[in-house]
Amino acid sequence: MNAWLKERSELGVSAVLVVLGVLVLTDALRIHTDFAQRGPVGPKAVPILVGSLLLVVAVLLARDVLRGGRGEAEGGEDVDLAAPADWRTVLLLCGAFLANAALIGVVGFPLSGAVLFWGAAYALGSRDLVRDPLIAAGLSVATFLVFNNLLGVPLPGGPLMGVL
Amino acid sequence: MGGFATALTPTHLALAALGVLLGTAIGVLPGIGPAMAVALLLPVTYGLEPTGAFIMFAGIYYGGMFGGSTTSILLNTPGESAAVVAAIDGNPMARKGRGAQALAAAAIGHFVGGIIGTTALVLLAPTVAKYAVDIGAPDFFAIMVLAFIAVTSVLGASRVRGFASLLIGLTIGLVGLDEMTGQQRLTFGSLHLADGIDVVIVAVALFAVGESLWVAAHLRRNVAAPIPVGRPWLGRADLKRAWKPWLRGPFIGFPFGAIPAGGAEIPTFLSYVTEKRLSKAHRDEFGKGAIEGVAGPEATASASAAGTLVSMLTLGLPTTAVAAVMLAAFQQYGIQPGPLLFQRESSLVWGLIASLFIGLTLLLVLNLPLAPLWAKLLRIPRPYLYAGILFFASVGAYAVNADVFDLLVMFVIGVLGFVMRRYGLPVLPAIIGVILGPAAEQQMRRALQLSDGDLVGLVNTPFSIVVYAVVAVLLFFPLIRKLVRPEKPSSPEEERVEV
Numbered sequence: 206m207n208a209w210l211k212e213r214s215e216l217g218v219s220a221v222l223v224v225l226g227v228l229v230l231t232d233a234l235r236i237h238t239d240f241a242q243r244g245p246v247g248p249k250a251v252p253i254l255v256g257s258l259l260l261v262v263a264v265l266l267a268r269d270v271l272r273g274g275r276g277e278a279e280g281g282e283d284v285d286l287a288a289p290a291d292w293r294t295v296l297l298l299c300g301a302f303l304a305n306a307a308l309i310g311v312v313g314f315p316l317s318g319a320v321l322f323w324g325a326a327y328a329l330g331s332r333d334l335v336r337d338p339l340i341a342a343g344l345s346v347a348t349f350l351v352f353n354n355l356l357g358v359p360l361p362g363g364p365l366m367g368v369l
Numbered sequence: 370m371g372g373f374a375t376a377l378t379p380t381h382l383a384l385a386a387l388g389v390l391l392g393t394a395i396g397v398l399p400g401i402g403p404a405m406a407v408a409l410l411l412p413v414t415y416g417l418e419p420t421g422a423f424i425m426f427a428g429i430y431y432g433g434m435f436g437g438s439t440t441s442i443l444l445n446t447p448g449e450s451a452a453v454v455a456a457i458d459g460n461p462m463a464r465k466g467r468g469a470q471a472l473a474a475a476a477i478g479h480f481v482g483g484i485i486g487t488t489a490l491v492l493l494a495p496t497v498a499k500y501a502v503d504i505g506a507p508d509f510f511a512i513m514v515l516a517f518i519a520v521t522s523v524l525g526a527s528r529v530r531g532f533a534s535l536l537i538g539l540t541i542g543l544v545g546l547d548e549m550t551g552q553q554r555l556t557f558g559s560l561h562l563a564d565g566i567d568v569v570i571v572a573v574a575l576f577a578v579g580e581s582l583w584v585a586a587h588l589r590r591n592v593a594a595p596i597p598v599g600r601p602w603l604g605r606a607d608l609k610r611a612w613k614p615w616l617r618g619p620f621i622g623f624p625f626g627a628i629p630a631g632g633a634e635i636p637t638f639l640s641y642v643t644e645k646r647l648s649k650a651h652r653d654e655f656g657k658g659a660i661e662g663v664a665g666p667e668a669t670a671s672a673s674a675a676g677t678l679v680s681m682l683t684l685g686l687p688t689t690a691v692a693a694v695m696l697a698a699f700q701q702y703g704i705q706p707g708p709l710l711f712q713r714e715s716s717l718v719w720g721l722i723a724s725l726f727i728g729l730t731l732l733l734v735l736n737l738p739l740a741p742l743w744a745k746l747l748r749i750p751r752p753y754l755y756a757g758i759l760f761f762a763s764v765g766a767y768a769v770n771a772d773v774f775d776l777l778v779m780f781v782i783g784v785l786g787f788v789m790r791r792y793g794l795p796v797l798p799a800i801i802g803v804i805l806g807p808a809a810e811q812q813m814r815r816a817l818q819l820s821d822g823d824l825v826g827l828v829n830t831p832f833s834i835v836v837y838a839v840v841a842v843l844l845f846f847p848l849i850r851k852l853v854r855p856e857k858p859s860s861p862e863e864e865r866v867e868v
Contacts, residue, residue: 245822276793325756357416
């Protein structure tokens with residue numbers, strides 16, 4: 206059973222489409238159309254269409270998978286499809302990304318950006334304990350200065366930039 | 370040409386040059402195609418006024434395309450679909466020690482293709498815009514349906530997966546307040562979602578974050594070494610072989626770019642086949658390093674990029690991922706590309722078009738001498754490369770609204786992009802769905818409003834009927850093909866899919 210499911214893990218995509226379709230449909234049915242509607246077609250029509258089509262495509266995709274069809278994983282310059290998926294790297298990378306989101310408001314971009322870069326480089330296998338943090342800090346501060354001071358795109362400086 | 374007066378001010382010239390340099394630098398980096406390059410560099414232009422921003426954009430666009438071919442030729446690993454063909458002969462040339470000639474053929478090919486394509490754009494776009502002013506809501510809706518069907522049916526190996534991707538995009542496009550009634554849709558009471566999800570965030574999430582996560586899962590440990598290269602140049606014999614392909618390419622590329630079933634992979638492949646067929650003396654060299662096989666397709670790719678601008682500027686219809694991101698950039702400034710753009714924003718449009726010419730010239734002037742430097746970028750350690758992509762993706766997403774919530778939205782959509790790559794769902798239909806979905810809904814509702822709810826209101830013009838006929842042919846094409854010619858083995862080149 207497990208092996209059968211693993212071979213057909215693409216059914217999960219169908220499941221996601223079903224969930225999405227149900228979500229869109231229930232949300233659409235909740236919309237009140239009795240007021241504020243201009244014209245014969247209200248705000249409900251398109252969500253109902255999209256939601257229904259999501260369900261249809263989910264079924265078609267499931268049928269394709271059960272008949273032996275497989276989505277072709279995307280290749281690329283740095284992608285080695287022969288190697289098994291490396292979930293540890295992916296999770297570490299997600300962690301680095303979310304760390305930036307959590308920290309940016311608290312400690313400011315120069316620090317949180319450096320954490321993101323160093324964390325991501327570490328996750329992807331770079332282990333140079335001197336060069337990695339230096340590059341991360343340099344890139345982060347330089348980006349902050351270029352965007353915030355040169356290009357006029359504000360980024361939060363945080364306490365660090367207050368001191369400098 | 371007032372456009373050149375706009376584009377030739379020192380500031381704008383500097384912006385164009387900066388755009389070309391940044392675009393090439395980012396485009397050369399392995400794993401980054403022009404669409405991701407443009408999406409990642411979008412925040413750089415946020416602080417600029419629109420004209421300057423788009424002039425810089427034009428440079429980024431062409432720079433990114435040329436950068437992609439450099440990767441293709443020196444690494445044999447095309448970063449984007451348009452550069453796939455360039456690798457077939459470009460890489461063998463580089464391995465034979467003729468990398469300098471291959472790069473020169475590509476650079477000049479881009480220049481010639483871009484100049485011819487942009488000239489055609491100048492001649493054609495105002496006319497298209499003039500006719501497009503008269504077309505109504507049903508026609509626009511029909512064209513958008515055509516774009517939806519074309520990106521899901523023409524490109525890509527599996528149509529059901531293309532449609533799944535399109536519907537995911539349409540769903541993301543639904544989030545926010547309904548433009549006509551102000552009703553909340555899929556916002557779940559969140560104020561953050563009431564404004565909708567910014568297209569830039571969706572694009573960066575699907576391209577950059579999705580790609581980084583996907584690469585992380587399957588990172589190649591032994592990276593192919595790029596072939597070192599000197600300053601590009603062409604000898605007389607090479608020039609003699611390359612000039613005809615340079616001139617032929619644009620005539621294949623531009624029309625394919627202009628129709629809403631665009632993308633550069635079909636025309637570049639056609640150009641390659643044409644050159645192979647036309648070449649008498651060197652036919653056996655094809656696949657082993659024929660310069661015609663680089664020159665023709667590269668000129669084609671560049672001209673097709675100019676072609677996509679026709680439908681993007683005059684109809685507001687993006688047909689490639691890059692055009693989609695550019696449209697998002699226009700919307701960022703509250704400018705709606707379409708037939709009225711040439712009247713309302715004529716100085717911006719002509720400035721943009723003039724800067725396409727300037728960008729192309731700068732590309733040739735800057736990139737020929739700088740090529741050895743660009744080649745060095747190919748050696749960047751992969752951890753730094755993908756850490757940098759995530760870093761700048763975060764900067765871009767945060768800069769849109771200065772809101773942490775956007776980073777979380779980007780993460781969720783990035784994970785979606787990862788899953789789509791894993792299961793072969795193409796990314797382009799999703800982007801097109803996000804961008805065109807809301808516009809298509811508006812046009813449909815406007816058309817039905819005029820006809821008082823009668824569905825005939827969608828097909829009451831000759832133009833829309835023709836477009837729907839094309840849609841029907843596209844939809845039922847596999848069926849027709851099966852009836853006419855059963856069981857034809859397909860070649861791997863034709864099956865290639867990418868964003």
